[in-house]
Amino acid sequence: MVQEALAPGPPQRHDLDANDESASLLLDLSQRYGDTFRLASQSRSNDSLVILNADDLHRVLQTHRSNYIKGIGIERVRVLLGNGLMASEGELWSRQRRLVQPAFHTQVIRSFTALMHRANAGLIERWSGHAARGESVNLTRDLSELALNIVLRAMFGTDLDRLIDAKGGNPFELLTSESRRDLPFAAKFRALTHHVLAMIAARRKEQRIEMDLLSTLMEVRDRDSGEAMPDRALLDELMTLIVAGHETTASALNWTWYLLSQNPEAEARLHSAIAAQAQAPMAGEESSATHPYVEQVLQEALRLYPPGWLFTRRALGDDVLGGFHVPAGTDVFICPYLLHRQTAHWHQPEAFDPLRFEPAAVDARHRFAYLPFSAGPRYCIGATFAMAEMTMHLGMVADRFRLQYDGPTPPAAEFQVNLRSRHDLHMRLVAR
Ligand code: HEM
Numbered sequence: 001m002v003q004e005a006l007a008p009g010p011p012q013r014h015d016l017d018a019n020d021e022s023a024s025l026l027l028d029l030s031q032r033y034g035d036t037f038r039l040a041s042q043s044r045s046n047d048s049l050v051i052l053n054a055d056d057l058h059r060v061l062q063t064h065r066s067n068y069i070k071g072i073g074i075e076r077v078r079v080l081l082g083n084g085l086m087a088s089e090g091e092l093w094s095r096q097r098r099l100v101q102p103a104f105h106t107q108v109i110r111s112f113t114a115l116m117h118r119a120n121a122g123l124i125e126r127w128s129g130h131a132a133r134g135e136s137v138n139l140t141r142d143l144s145e146l147a148l149n150i151v152l153r154a155m156f157g158t159d160l161d162r163l164i165d166a167k168g169g170n171p172f173e174l175l176t177s178e179s180r181r182d183l184p185f186a187a188k189f190r191a192l193t194h195h196v197l198a199m200i201a202a203r204r205k206e207q208r209i210e211m212d213l214l215s216t217l218m219e220v221r222d223r224d225s226g227e228a229m230p231d232r233a234l235l236d237e238l239m240t241l242i243v244a245g246h247e248t249t250a251s252a253l254n255w256t257w258y259l260l261s262q263n264p265e266a267e268a269r270l271h272s273a274i275a276a277q278a279q280a281p282m283a284g285e286e287s288s289a290t291h292p293y294v295e296q297v298l299q300e301a302l303r304l305y306p307p308g309w310l311f312t313r314r315a316l317g318d319d320v321l322g323g324f325h326v327p328a329g330t331d332v333f334i335c336p337y338l339l340h341r342q343t344a345h346w347h348q349p350e351a352f353d354p355l356r357f358e359p360a361a362v363d364a365r366h367r368f369a370y371l372p373f374s375a376g377p378r379y380c381i382g383a384t385f386a387m388a389e390m391t392m393h394l395g396m397v398a399d400r401f402r403l404q405y406d407g408p409t410p411p412a413a414e415f416q417v418n419l420r421s422r423h424d425l426h427m428r429l430v431a432r
Pocket of ligand 1: 087377
C-alpha cells in the first residue's frame, strides 16, 4: 500500500497558538501553501496541520469525529474553565452535554427574552443621555457589560442582585474590567467559584427553584442513573458558560457595529428591515419574530470577525486530509477567520455583504465553509442564545441610533483566545 505524502509547509519550525503572531503567520502560509499545510513544531512533540478545505472540516468535525479530541488549543483554556463542556472529552463530555443541552432549548431561551429586552432598554436609556449631550460612548466596554449582565442574569436570576447588594458591587465585573486571559486572571476568576457555591447552597437550603440556568442545571437528572450533576461538574459548567457566553457575544456585536458604520447601504437596509419587523403581527417585547436581514447582518459580521477565530483538534489515529498523510498525534488547526475568506466559497471575501446569507446562497454553499460556531456534536451550545441576544440588541439599538465611528479603519484586531478589537471602539450616537 502506498502511503500518502505529508502536507507541504515551511522549513522553519513554529508553535501555533491563539496570538497575533500566529494569525499573521497563518495568513502568509495560506497564501503560499493553499488550503492544507503542515508546520513542524518548535517545542512540542506533535506537528501542526492547518486545514481550510471544507470537505476536510466536515470529516474532522463530523464524519470522522471519533478520531479527534480537542487538542492543544484547549489546554490553556482548561485552567480557566476547569472540566466544563468546552474542555472535557469522551464519556464525561457526552454525559455533561446531554445534561446541559435542555437548558439551551429554544423554549428556555425564549423565557430569557424579557431579561434581554430589559438589559438593552437600560443601555438605550443611558445612551440617549449621551446622544443628547453629543458625547460618544465606549462601545466595546458597554457591550462587554451588557453581555456579561445578560449571561449572569440568565444564569442566576435575582440572586445576582442579592450578591451585588451583599458585596457592594458585582464580583464578576473583573471579566469586563480586565482584558488579559492569563494565569493571574484565571486564578482571580476561579476564586469567584465560592460565590456560586454559596448560591447553590442557599437554593438547596431554601428548596427554591427559579426559572434560570442555575436551577435548570441543579434540577436536571441523568437519564440512565437518575442522578443529579455533582457539584464540581455543576460549578465547571457554570463558570464555562459565563466565560464562553460573555466575551464571544460582546466581540461579535462590537465588530458588527463597526462594519455597519462603514457600510451605509447595509445600514439603511437594516433600518428598513427593523421598520418592517415592527409592523409585523405580534411584534413587541415577547416576540421572537426577527426580520431575516437583522440575522444576516450578524452572520456576515461573524464571517469577517469570528470571535472563535482559531480552534484545534488532535488526531488519535492516522488519517488522510487534503490527500495528505496525517500521523496520529497531529494537532489540527481550524481557522474560521481564514476559512471565511476562502475565494472558493466567498466572492470578494473582504466585502461586507449580509445578502450572502439569503437562503438560496446558503443552500448553494458548502455547509462547512462557514463555522463561526463550529459544527458537529461539539457545535456551540450557546449559538441560539447568542443569536437571540444579538438580534434583540441590534433590532432595539439600530431602531434608536446610528453609530458613527471615526477611529482608524479597520480597527486593529487582537487575535487572542477570542478575536477582539485591540483598542476599545468609541462611537458617536446619532438619534434616529
Ligand atoms: C457570538 C457568540 C459565540 C460564538 C462566536 C461562539 C463560538 C463557539 C465555538 C467556535 C465553539 C467551538 C469551540 C471548539 O470546538 O473548540 C463554541 C463552543 C461552546 N460555546 Fe460558544 N460561542 C458563542 C456564544 C456562546 C454562548 C452565549 C454560550 C453560553 C451561554 C456558549 C457556550 C459554549 C460552550 C459551552 C461550548 C462548548 C460546547 C461543547 O464542546 O460541547 N457560547 N462556541
